[in-house]
Every structure is written in structure tokens, then in C-alpha cells.
Amino acid sequence: MDIFANMLTGFGIAITPLNLALCLVGCFVGTLIGVLPGIGPTATIALLLPVTFSLPPTSAIIMLAGIYYGAMYGGSTTAILVNMPGEAAAAITCIDGYQMARQGRAGPALGIAAFGSFIAGTVGVVFLMLLAPPIAELALKFGPPEIFAVMVLGLTILSYLSSGSLLKAFIIALIGLFIGMIGIDIAGVERFTFNIPDFYDGIGLLPVLMGLFGVGEVLFNLERVITRDIFITKIRGFLPNREDWRRSVMPIVRGTGIGFFMGVIPGPSNTLSSFLSYAVEKRLSDHAEQFGTGAIEGVAGPESANNAACASNFIPVLTLGIPTSPVMAVIVGALIIHGVTPGPLLIRNNPDIFWGTIASMYIGNIMLLILNLPLIGLWVKVLKIPYGILFPLILFFCFIGAYSSNNSLVDVNVMIFFGLLGYLMKKTGFEPAPLVMAYILCPFLEEAFRQSLIKSHGDFSIFFKRPLSATILAVAFLFVFMNIFTGIKEKRKRLLEKIDED
Amino acid sequence: MKQLDLISGVVLLVMGTAVFLKSLTYPVGTFRTPGAGLFPLIASTLLLSLSAILTLQAFLSRKGNGLAVTAFFPEKDAPRRILLVFAGMIGYRYLLPVIGFGPSTGMFILFLIKFLGGYGWKMSLFYSGVSAVVLYYLFEAWLKIPMPLPLLRF
Numbered sequence: 001m002d003i004f005a006n007m008l009t010g011f012g013i014a015i016t017p018l019n020l021a022l023c024l025v026g027c028f029v030g031t032l033i034g035v036l037p038g039i040g041p042t043a044t045i046a047l048l049l050p051v052t053f054s055l056p057p058t059s060a061i062i063m064l065a066g067i068y069y070g071a072m073y074g075g076s077t078t079a080i081l082v083n084m085p086g087e088a089a090a091a092i093t094c095i096d097g098y099q100m101a102r103q104g105r106a107g108p109a110l111g112i113a114a115f116g117s118f119i120a121g122t123v124g125v126v127f128l129m130l131l132a133p134p135i136a137e138l139a140l141k142f143g144p145p146e147i148f149a150v151m152v153l154g155l156t157i158l159s160y161l162s163s164g165s166l167l168k169a170f171i172i173a174l175i176g177l178f179i180g181m182i183g184i185d186i187a188g189v190e191r192f193t194f195n196i197p198d199f200y201d202g203i204g205l206l207p208v209l210m211g212l213f214g215v216g217e218v219l220f221n222l223e224r225v226i227t228r229d230i231f232i233t234k235i236r237g238f239l240p241n242r243e244d245w246r247r248s249v250m251p252i253v254r255g256t257g258i259g260f261f262m263g264v265i266p267g268p269s270n271t272l273s274s275f276l277s278y279a280v281e282k283r284l285s286d287h288a289e290q291f292g293t294g295a296i297e298g299v300a301g302p303e304s305a306n307n308a309a310c311a312s313n314f315i316p317v318l319t320l321g322i323p324t325s326p327v328m329a330v331i332v333g334a335l336i337i338h339g340v341t342p343g344p345l346l347i348r349n350n351p352d353i354f355w356g357t358i359a360s361m362y363i364g365n366i367m368l369l370i371l372n373l374p375l376i377g378l379w380v381k382v383l384k385i386p387y388g389i390l391f392p393l394i395l396f397f398c399f400i401g402a403y404s405s406n407n408s409l410v411d412v413n414v415m416i417f418f419g420l421l422g423y424l425m426k427k428t429g430f431e432p433a434p435l436v437m438a439y440i441l442c443p444f445l446e447e448a449f450r451q452s453l454i455k456s457h458g459d460f461s462i463f464f465k466r467p468l469s470a471t472i473l474a475v476a477f478l479f480v481f482m483n484i485f486t487g488i489k490e491k492r493k494r495l496l497e498k499i500d501e502d
Numbered sequence: 503m504k505q506l507d508l509i510s511g512v513v514l515l516v517m518g519t520a521v522f523l524k525s526l527t528y529p530v531g532t533f534r535t536p537g538a539g540l541f542p543l544i545a546s547t548l549l550l551s552l553s554a555i556l557t558l559q560a561f562l563s564r565k566g567n568g569l570a571v572t573a574f575f576p577e578k579d580a581p582r583r584i585l586l587v588f589a590g591m592i593g594y595r596y597l598l599p600v601i602g603f604g605p606s607t608g609m610f611i612l613f614l615i616k617f618l619g620g621y622g623w624k625m626s627l628f629y630s631g632v633s634a635v636v637l638y639y640l641f642e643a644w645l646k647i648p649m650p651l652p653l654l655r656f
Binding site: 170185189191215219222386387389391403404416419420423428446449453458 | 509514529533539540542545549552553555574576580592594595610618619621629637641
């Protein structure tokens with residue numbers, strides 16, 4: 001079969017000493033920046049782009065891709081150990097992963113995250129290889145109404161993610177939308193910028209993330225005097241036990257499917273798919289009440305989803321030349337800088353890049369598994385540093401992360417502001433994740449919304465007339481009503497109990 | 503929590519109104535030709551509705567319970583510590599372009615370790631010194647992240 005022949009060529013390219021070394025470097029650097037709070041793959045890939053100028057295009061892409069999925073692995077490590085996601089996609093892993101760590105089960109959490117990521121990543125690459133052409137065709141059928149509907153669904157699923165109230169989650173998501181609207185819109189109108197030139201391009205994601213999750217968390221921890229470590233971990237064994245595996249198998253399978261499918265759709269699919277996987281697992285679980293207190297499914301599913309999405313993120317890039325996220329955009333930029341034209345002709349004109357990259361992703365996944373498990377001990381030692389010394393470093397990394405996205409101190413101001421906001425939100429029962437998601441989705445959401453209206457000549461029913469978007473929106477409404485319904489049921493129960501008592 | 507919800511609700515109502523009014527100053531367009539102001543308008547309307555519900559809920563249940571209000575800060579010293587962190591961060595941010603990356607980082611870490619980390623002067627100076635040097639080499643010398651040139655150069 002053609003595919004096998006192509007894969008053999010790909011492997012032939014991927015296992016040259018140079019490319020193997022670069023893959024390893026990429027994976028290691030990726031994991032490192034994924035672990036380190038305050039720096040992410042977009043910034044790192046952009047920073048290391050000049051380093052790749054002297055390399056052939058295939059080698060450059062192999063290294064940069066390694067950084068990308070390495071960061072996915074690394075982001076989950078900090079999410080689990082310090083409740084700080086190195087990447088937005090790891091934000092959901094914080095919920096149960098951190099709780100598991102607090103219960104002394106950081107080892108199995110990290111282990112299942114690593115294994116789940118490996119399995120999902122490898123399976124994801126297999127599917128990438130097989131399904132790239134037909135899936136690209138299906139994605140072309142997704143018009144603006146469908147894209148809008150999918151994002152509304154994603155935001156609605158927050159109802160299952162908020163341990164607090166659905167109302168507050170929606171409110172904070174709307175705030176996130178407003179933050180996303182800051183800047184010059186598609187039509188060139190400057191919105192909510194307060195005449196600050198630095199805001200014309202919008203507020204950067206990194207300052208928002210660093211502020212909300214990093215600074216906000218540190219502030220919350222510092223309310224209490226640091227007399228000893230706030231967080232003490234005994235990592236007993238890195239490997240998940242049989243019970244953990246039994247509970248994680250299906251979440252990994254489902255997460256892989258969800259992640260892979262969502263990764264093809266333009267937008268922040270890693271984040272969306274990990275959130276969706278969490279919601280699905282919670283819904284399907286026999287122990288739904290454990291979610292939020294250390295359910296391993298809450299780690300296995302989302303981690304698999306975001307790694308599978310990583311693989312399928314490359315489909316639109318490699319087959320259509322369309323980046324689905326800022327990281328992919330930088331990678332497309334890298335291709336262009338190296339004189340390669342991304343697009344449908346890439347597979348024909350530069351098969352070495354196409355198949356070489358895919359082959360290196362297999363290898364990269366193996367490398368990451370090997371890198372991650374033994375190095376967990378290293379990361380744990382790093383995090384055993386007393387909090388009194390650790391928190392200034394965390395704040396510093398937040399600074400650097402916020403600063404380096406645009407080399408702008410205004411971004412640092414933004415980060416400090418969001419730190420305050422994040423802290424206040426924690427105190428008043430508003431969770432940061434919906435805000436972040438809405439903020440990320442906002443430009444895509446609004447564009448899809450406006451395009452849909454233009455397409456339908458102002459008719460709102462376009463969202464409900466098209467079967468695909470109607471179905472997706474129906475599912476979204478279902479989530480909302482189920483949540484309200486269970487809320488009402490509970491209130492009725494409590495009221496009835498009170499009446500019984502009297 | 504209910505009193506906090508009431509305050510949050512009111513704040514959100516004010517915010518929602520502000521965004522709503524601001525959105526009207528942008529070209530809203532029509533549904534056929536949506537302008538820049540349409541999406542914020544719809545979103546702020548939603549925010550106003552939801553915040554109104556939140557405020558109402560908080561107001562109604564407040565009347566019912568009258569329970570003890572949980573303290574906003576868990577410890578007496580907490581507000582001071584929070585303010586110290588902010589002072590540190592703002593100080594760092596404004597000191598950076600004046601004395602440069604290395605020195606300002608050192609001072610930032612020193613300030614935090616000494617006044618919030620609970621360490622004495624010797625340990626604080628040691629840790630902050632080591633960190634400043636390592637971080638300088640990592641970020642400015644090796645990764646070559648462009649830092650603003652300091653006004654006072656050493």
C-alpha cells in the first residue's frame with residue numbers, strides 16, 4: 001500500500017542521527033517549558049525559530065513539533081503537582097490531578113497522564129496517517145454556523161466543570177468574551193482598548209494565563225503564613241496500579257477519539273477537547289461525585305484528549321496549510337520561512353516533510369514516555385523546594401512568561417491585573433477556567449457568528465436550520481436544562497425534607 | 503458567601519452596563535450586516551440578565567438566613583501579605599527598566615523571600631543572589647530575551 005511505502009520513507013528520514021537528536025532536543029525542551037510555570041510552547045517555538053534557520057526544513061519542523069507535544073506532556077506535570085497548568089489544555093488536569101497529588105497519589109496521576117498521553121499520541125499519529133485526506137474534506141463542510149455551534153457547546157459544557165454554580169460559570173465566561181473582544185476587530189474597529197496602543201492586537205493569552213492561574217494561586221496561598229511547605233508530596237511509586245488502569249482504559253480510549261476529532265476543527269482544540277473529555281467522563285462515570293476530589297478518569301481522559309488533538313492539529317496544517325491555533329500558526333510560519341509552501345500541494349511537492357514529520361511524531365511519543373517517567377523524580381525534587389523559596393520563582397516565571405510574548409512591560413501590567421482578578425475570583429467563588437476558554441474562543445466565535453449572519457442575510461434561524469449545527473446546539477441546551485433540572489430536583493428534595501422534619 | 507455574591511452581582515451589573523453603553527458607541531450594524539458593536543451588545547445584555555439573577559438570588563437568600571458571615575481573610579495578617587506581594591510585583595515591573603534585569607530580579611526575589619518567605623537576611627540574600635545570577639544567565643545571556651535597556655547602566 002502506498003501509505004506503508006510513504007511511512008517507510010518517512011521513518012528513513014526521521015531516524016537520521018540529526019533528526020533523532022533534534023527530536024530529542026525538541027521533546028526535552030518542550031517538556032521542560034511545559035513543566036516550568038510561566039513559559040509556553042508558542043513563545044518557545046517562536047524564540048527557537050531563529051535557531052532553525054541553519055537546519056533543513058524537515059529537521060526544523062521535527063524539532064518544533066517535538067516542542068509542541070512535549071509541552072503537552074510537561075504541562076500536565078505542573079498541573080498535577082502544583083495546580084498550575086503549564087498550558088491552557090492542562091488546566092482541566094489540575095482539577096483531579098492536583099487532588100490526587102494532595103492525597104499522596106501524584107505518582108499514579110503522573111503515570112497515567114504519561115501513559116495516556118503516549119497511547120493517545122501514538123494512536124493519534126496512526127489515525128493522522130490514515131485519515132488526513134478524507135478528514136480534511138469533512139472539515140471543509142463545517143461552515144460558520146457549525147463552528148459557532150461547536151464553540152457554544154464547548155462553553156456550555158462548563159456547567160459540568162464548575163463545582164460552583166452554573167450561573168457564575170456563564171457570567172465569568174461572558175467576562176472572558178469581553179476580554180477577548182479587546183482590540184481591533186475583523187472590520188478594523190478598535191474596541192475596549194482605552195486608547196492603549198498595546199491593546200490594539202488584543203490582550204495576550206500568556207499574561208492572562210499567568211495572572212489568573214499563576215499569580216492568583218500564589219496570592220491565595222500566601223494568605224496563610226508560610227511556616228512549612230504548603231504542599232508535601234510523598235510519591236509512592238510512579239506506576240498506576242491495576243485498579244487505576246481498569247478505571248482509565250475507557251477514558252483513554254474515549255479521550256483519544258474526542259481529541260482526535262476535535263483537533264481537526266479550527267480553534268483551541270486541545271483545550272476544548274480536554275474539557276469535553278472531562279465532561280464526558282464525569283457524565284459516564286459510576287463515581288461522578290469523585291470528580292473534583294481525585295478521580296483518575298479526570299486525568300486519563302483529558303490528557304489523552306489533548307495529546308490526540310496535538311496529532312490531529314497537524315492535519316489542517318499539513319493538508320490545507322491552515323493553522324488551527326497560535327502554535328500551529330508559528331509552525332506554518334516556520335514552513336514559510338524555510339521556503340516551503342504549506343497547503344494541499346505539500347504532500348505532493350514535499351513528501352519528505354509530510355511523512356518525515358509524521359514518522360518523527362511516533363518516535364517523539366516514545367521518547368517522551370521514556371523521558372517523562374524517570375524524570376518525574378527530578379521534577380518532584382524540584383517541587384520539594386520550600387514554598388517560601390518556590391513562590392518568588394513562580395512569580396518570576398509568570399513575569400517572564402507574560403513579558404516574553406511581546407517583549408512588552410504592558411503585558412506584565414496586564415498579568416498583575418489578572419493576578420488580582422484571579423485572586424478575587426477565587427475568594428468569591430468564580431472559577432477561572434470558563435473565563436480563559438471564552439477568551440480564547442472569542443475571536444473564532446464572533447467571526448463564525450458574524451459570518452453566519454451575513455450568510456443567512458440576518459436570519460438567526462440559520463443555526464437551527466442546518467442539521468449539523470442544530471444538533472450541536474440541541475446538545476448544548478440539553479446540558480443547560482439538565483443542570484437546571486437537577487438543581488431544581490435537589491431544591492425540591494431539600495424542601496420536602498424540611499417539611500417532613502416539621 | 504451570600505453577601506459576597508450580592509457585592510459581586512452589583513459589581514457585575516455595573517460592568518455589564520458599562521460594556522453595554524460602550525458597545526452602543528461602536529457601529530452596531532444590522533443583523534444582515536453585523537457591525538463591531540453587535541456581538542458585545544448581545545453579550546453584555548446576557549451579562550446584565552445573568553448578573554441580575556445572581557444579585558436577586560443573593561438578595562433573597564440573605565433575607566432568609568442571616569447566618570454568620572464567613573471572614574473574607576482567613577488570617578489577620580493576610581491583607582498585609584497580599585499587599586506586600588502586589589508592592590513587590592509592581593516595584594519589580596517599574597524597577598526593571600531602571601536598573602536592569604539582573605539587579606531588579608535579585609531585589610524582587612530578596613524582597614519576597616525576606617518579608618513573605620519567613621527567612622532571615624543571610625538566607626534571603628543567598629537565595630536571591632543565586633537565583634538572580636542563574637536567571638540572568640538563563641534568560642538574558644542564553645535565551646537572549648530582549649530586556650529593556652536600563653536607565654542606570656552598571
